[in-house]
Each structure stands twice: as structure tokens, then as C-alpha cells.
Amino acid sequence: MQKSLRRATWVSAIVVVAATAAVPATQASAAAACAPAWSSTAVYVKDNVASQNGHNYTAKWWTQGESPATKSGQWDVWIDNGVCGGTTPPTTPPTTPPTTPPTTPPTTPPTTPPTTQPPGPSGKNVVGYFAQWGVYGRQYFVKNLVTSGSAAKLTHLLYAFGNTTGGQCTIGDSYADYDMAYTAANSVDGVADTWDAGALRGSFNQLRKLKKAYPNIKIIWSFGGWTWSGGFTQAAANPTAFANSCYNLVKDPRWADVFDGIDLDWEYPNACGLTCDASGPASYNNVITAVRNKFGNNFLVTSAISADGSNGGKLDVADYASGISKLNLVFPMTYDYFGAFAPQGPTAPHSPLNSYSGIPQQGFWSDAAIQKLKSKGVPASKMLLGIGFYGRGWTGVSQTAPGGSASGAAPGTYEAGIEDYKVLKNSCPATGTVGGTAYAKCGSNWWSYDTPSTIAGKMAYVKQQGLGGAFFWEFSGDTANGELITAIKNNL
Numbered sequence: 001m002q003k004s005l006r007r008a009t010w011v012s013a014i015v016v017v018a019a020t021a022a023v024p025a026t027q028a029s030a031a032a033a034c035a036p037a038w039s040s041t042a043v044y045v046k047d048n049v050a051s052q053n054g055h056n057y058t059a060k061w062w063t064q065g066e067s068p069a070t071k072s073g074q075w076d077v078w079i080d081n082g083v084c085g086g087t088t089p090p091t092t093p094p095t096t097p098p099t100t101p102p103t104t105p106p107t108t109p110p111t112t113p114p115t116t117q118p119p120g121p122s123g124k125n126v127v128g129y130f131a132q133w134g135v136y137g138r139q140y141f142v143k144n145l146v147t148s149g150s151a152a153k154l155t156h157l158l159y160a161f162g163n164t165t166g167g168q169c170t171i172g173d174s175y176a177d178y179d180m181a182y183t184a185a186n187s188v189d190g191v192a193d194t195w196d197a198g199a200l201r202g203s204f205n206q207l208r209k210l211k212k213a214y215p216n217i218k219i220i221w222s223f224g225g226w227t228w229s230g231g232f233t234q235a236a237a238n239p240t241a242f243a244n245s246c247y248n249l250v251k252d253p254r255w256a257d258v259f260d261g262i263d264l265d266w267e268y269p270n271a272c273g274l275t276c277d278a279s280g281p282a283s284y285n286n287v288i289t290a291v292r293n294k295f296g297n298n299f300l301v302t303s304a305i306s307a308d309g310s311n312g313g314k315l316d317v318a319d320y321a322s323g324i325s326k327l328n329l330v331f332p333m334t335y336d337y338f339g340a341f342a343p344q345g346p347t348a349p350h351s352p353l354n355s356y357s358g359i360p361q362q363g364f365w366s367d368a369a370i371q372k373l374k375s376k377g378v379p380a381s382k383m384l385l386g387i388g389f390y391g392r393g394w395t396g397v398s399q400t401a402p403g404g405s406a407s408g409a410a411p412g413t414y415e416a417g418i419e420d421y422k423v424l425k426n427s428c429p430a431t432g433t434v435g436g437t438a439y440a441k442c443g444s445n446w447w448s449y450d451t452p453s454t455i456a457g458k459m460a461y462v463k464q465q466g467l468g469g470a471f472f473w474e475f476s477g478d479t480a481n482g483e484l485i486t487a488i489k490n491n492l
Contacts, residue, residue, distance in 0.1 A: 032056060034084035040065050056081040124492040125384060125469030127156040132176050140476035142206035143188045148482040150475060151214050153489040158263055162223040167234025169223050169246035178202040204255045220302055221250055222263035229267040230275040236283035239290035247294045261300025268306050269318035281319045288323035300328060307332040309368025321376040331384050331471050334366035339392035340409035340417030347404045349448035350392040353436030353458055358403045365435060370465060380466040385458060387470055389477030389484050391424045391449030392417055400441040402434050410445040420477040421484060424449055452487035459491035
């Protein structure tokens with residue numbers, strides 16, 4: 001889908017695909033006793049053992065409701081330990097599921113973390129993008145995740161972005177990333193940065209402090225985005241060299257302890273974004289495979305992808321399914337479908353969940369993308385629904401309902417045609433809904449954006465479709481008390 005340059009840079013970070021850890025299966029003796037029968041309502045953590053259909057299975061990480069018999073492949077959650085014998089407990093689960101996992105996990109976490117962050121009680125992931133440049137004009141720091149209550153609701157944080165210069169993973173902004181000195185007032189733990197030789201500063205150090213305070217949050221470094229995807233074409237020409245460069249950067253000893261994963265936000269494989277790629281349908285899978293092989297199976301590998309559900313569109317010109325099979329989570333960017341990058345309109349919501357009468361483009365709604373990906377074999381549980389914490393708008397509009405003509409982009413604080421939710425909720429409150437999202441007409445301006453109410457509807461869709469949760473772009477668009485992330489968390 002078409003995007004304006006600056007905002008699309010912000011938004012591109014949202015889509016992410018995380019890779020599942022694959023641990024070589026250890027075959028148990030055929031004479032091994034059967035473990036307690038697997039229960040669909042029980043929670044299992046790393047190294048818990050359960051039996052099903054005469055086999056014992058060991059969990060690789062947190063899981064609930066994923067059948068060992070069907071989820072024991074290379075990239076799945078269970079290891080098949082082989083045939084078991086002896087008396088098997090009843091397969092009927094207890095009427096009241098246990099409040100703790102069948103085997104209490106060790107009080108000291110394992111040295112190697114599981115490849116997926118255990119989701120909350122709902123089993124759903126809540127994933128948010130932190131924009132690297134937000135520390136400048138927006139004055140939005142990692143500490144704001146704590147004061148807004150957002151950190152307590154997260155499972156994963158995506159740090160956007162690193163660059164892909166020359167087909168290599170490179171630093172995007174060294175000052176913001178690891179050199180900017182934080183005062184005590186702006187620091188997560190209230191301690192100012194030092195100028196000691198070798199001391200880590202910047203957002204990377206703040207993320208380290210965030211992890212100390214919230215050890216459940218997984219931090220993922222996202223590379224690419226709308227502006228910095230040009231290097232993926234060169235990466236596709238030599239995926240191994242690209243993967244090696246990413247590994248060396250992410251695992252740099254100065255910040256290796258900060259990151260639990262890497263996210264590839266390629267806009268777009270074998271298609272056009274800000275730049276065009278013609279590396280062929282197999283390139284996406286080739287790059288993902290090389291990165292997975294280099295980082296191994298105990299590191300998250302995620303990817304933001306197109307949400308173009310049209311026939312013959314971006315999801316049809318690259319082999320996404322093969323690449324996603326190496327990942328844990330994938331983030332179809334289900335926003336920016338419409339906006340003032342078409343300055344004359346017609347006005348339309350930028351993040352419709354469903355189609356509606358008069359929608360300007362076939363396949364440009366969230367459910368179209370989700371169903372297309374399902375049809376290609378992408379598991380629903382790997383997909384997260386994308387939410388924008390911002391609106392897109394036009395000016396010179398006289399028609400209240402969608403479909404009106406416009407004269408250009410509505411004024412925005414940082415970019416014409418785009419405004420944060422925290423501003424729009426007061427300056428141009430929603431006046432209607434269409435396609436499962438909200439719109440607002442105020443004066444001659446027309447905006448579309450999600451509200452806590454429309455997010456509740458979208459989270460109902462996430463559960464109905466069996467998706468893995470929701471992700472959003474980006475934290476600074478929310479209110480000071482985290483209205484939108486609260487709506488996501490409370491409705492999953």
C-alpha cells in the first residue's frame with residue numbers, strides 16, 4: 001500500500017515476525033513411562049513434559065492449547081520424545097485448570113531464554129514499536145513506557161530502526177541509539193548516565209534498564225522500514241553476508257544483553273515501496289532463512305510484512321509463507337491503506353478491519369490480508385493484528401461520510417495528513433464508524449483513527465480468528481496514561 005515518506009517510516013516498523021526455537025528432539029526410550037496427559041486448558045513452560053496418543057512430549061517454551069501431536073515439528077513448541085508405555089492418566093482435563101504450570105519452573109531463569117515471550121493470561125501477545133527518533137522533538141523516552149503503564153502490559157518491544165545499508169545491518173542513529181546522555185529525570189531508574197569510558201548510554205541503555213525492571217519484556221531490534229528498506233535488495237543477493245552482519249551488530253558486546261530478537265521490516269520483497277525490489281519471489285524466504293540459521297533457534301526472528309489483500313498484490317508476488325515458517329510471529333501492517341498520499345481523496349479510513357460499501361480499493365482492509373495469509377498456510381497463531389496509534393486525514397472536505405473529495409492533507413503536528421491519537425481524541429473527536437474503525441469530521445477536516453471502542457471490536461476479531469495478539473505503531477501516539485494499549489490488553 002502507498003504511504004507518505006515520514007509517517008510510513010514510522011509505521012513500517014510495526015510488522016514483525018519472530019522465529020520459533022527449534023530444539024533437536026531427543027528420542028526417549030520406548031519403555032519410558034507416560035507423563036501426565038496433555039490438557040488443552042493447562043499452561044506448560046519450558047521442559048514440562050506431557051503425553052498424548054502414546055507419546056511423551058517436552059515443551060520448548062510457554063504454551064497453552066497447542067496440541068503436541070500436531071505441534072511437534074522443527075519450528076513448533078513441542079519435542080516428540082517418542083513412544084511411552086505404562087499407565088497413562090485420563091485424557092479428560094480437570095474441570096478447574098491449574099493456576100500454575102504442571103511443573104513449577106525454576107526460580108532462576110535459564111541462561112538461554114525461551115524464543116517466545118510467554119503471553120499474558122489470555123495467551124495473546126501485546127507488541128509495541130518504540131520509534132528511535134521520538135527522543136528528539138517528541139521527547140518520548142523509554143521511561144514514558146513506565147509512567148504511562150504501558151510497560152506492564154507489554155510482551156515484546158520493537159526498537160525501530162536499524163538500517164540496511166549496502167545489504168548489511170547497520171546503525172541507524174548512533175546518538176539516539178547508544179550515545180545520548182540521559183539525566184536522572186529522563187532515566188528509567190532515576191539514575192543519570194555517566195561519561196565513563198565504554199559506558200552505554202542512549203536508548204539502548206534505557207532498554208537495558210527497562211528489562212531489569214520488567215524482565216518479562218522481550219526487546220527486538222527492527223531493521224528496515226519504509227525509508228531504510230533499500231538495502232534488502234543487496235541482502236537478497238547475498239543472504240549469508242547479510243545475516244552475518246546482522247549477527248555481528250545485534251550481538252555487539254556493548255549491547256548484546258539488551259536484545260532478545262531481530263525484526264526484518266522489508267518494504268517490500270519483489271515489489272515497490274519507497275524503492276522497488278525485483279529480486280524475485282524466493283528472496284524473502286532466502287533472507288529469513290539465512291538470518292534464522294545464523295542466529296540459531298534460541299533467538300527471536302520477527303518480520304513486519306505487507307497487508308495488501310488485493311488479488312495479485314504484494315502478498316502474492318513473494319513467497320511469504322515459506323519465510324514465515326521459520327518465524328514465531330508475523331506482523332501484517334494492517335493500517336495506512338488510505339490517506340492523503342491521495343490528496344484529492346476519496347476520504348476513507350486508513351485501518352479498516354472489514355470492507356464496506358464504497359471502499360476505494362479491493363482487498364485493502366485487514367481481514368482480506370489475514371484471510372489471504374491463512375489461505376497460503378500461515379498459522380493464525382503466528383499473526384498479530386496491527387493497530388495505528390495515529391490518524392490520517394484530509395482537508396477541504398464537505399462530506400461527513402467516507403467517500404468525499406478533498407483539497408489536500410489536513411494539518412498535522414509533525415507531518416501533514418497525520419496526527420497522534422492523543423491529539424485527535426480532543427481536537428477532532430470521532431463522529432462515526434465504518435469498516436470497524438472510527439472517523440471524524442470537524443470543520444473541513446476529515447480524519448480516521450482507532451479509539452478504545454473500535455480497538456475492543458478489533459480485539460474481539462483477534463480472538464475469533466485465533467490470532468496471536470496485536471501490535472501497534474507507536475507508543476508516543478497514545479495518551480499519557482496509555483488509553484489505547486490498555487484497550488488492547490483489556491480486550492484480549
